Amino acid sequence: xxxxxxxxxxxxxAVDAVLADHVVWLDGLYAQGVFxxxxxxxxxxxxxxxxxxxxxxxxxxxxxxxxxxxxxVCTYRITEFVATKxxxxxxxxxxxxxx
Numbered sequence: 001x002x003x004x005x006x007x008x009x010x011x012x013x014a015v016d017a018v019l020a021d022h023v024v025w026l027d028g029l030y031a032q033g034v035f036x037x038x039x040x041x042x043x044x045x046x047x048x049x050x051x052x053x054x055x056x057x058x059x060x061x062x063x064x065x066x067x068x069x070x071x072x073v074c075t076y077r078i079t080e081f082v083a084t085k086x087x088x089x090x091x092x093x094x095x096x097x098x099x
Contacts, residue, residue, distance in 0.1 A: 001093060002059050003079040004049040006066075010073040012044065021067035029062065036090070046074060052093055056080055 008015050029035045029051075038049040053059050059078055068074040082095045 001081055001083045002051045004051055004063060005077040006046040006074045008046050008074050015073045018067045018071045025067055
């Protein structure tokens with residue numbers, strides 16, 4: 001599981017100019033089952049996405065395709081973690097620690 005933290009690198013008017021494309025991109029990844037939750041940070045200087053994927057390389061590929069990244073208005077910080085405890089609705093994503 002991954003926490004994707006977006007940090008805006010441009011003024012909000014530049015971010016808003018590509019927001020509709022970013023939302024379409026998000027919707028596609030929700031439909032694929034990759035994204036579980038997302039939203040803007042408060043104060044509005046970026047956002048956070050909770051994602052699942054086979055590996056970090058896939059997440060890096062996905063984030064590189066974000067219209068925000070392609071437009072140069074945000075950067076990503078990717079944190080991978082092992083979800084050993086979850087809410088019941090996320091039980092299928094639970095992992096066990098190895099050895």
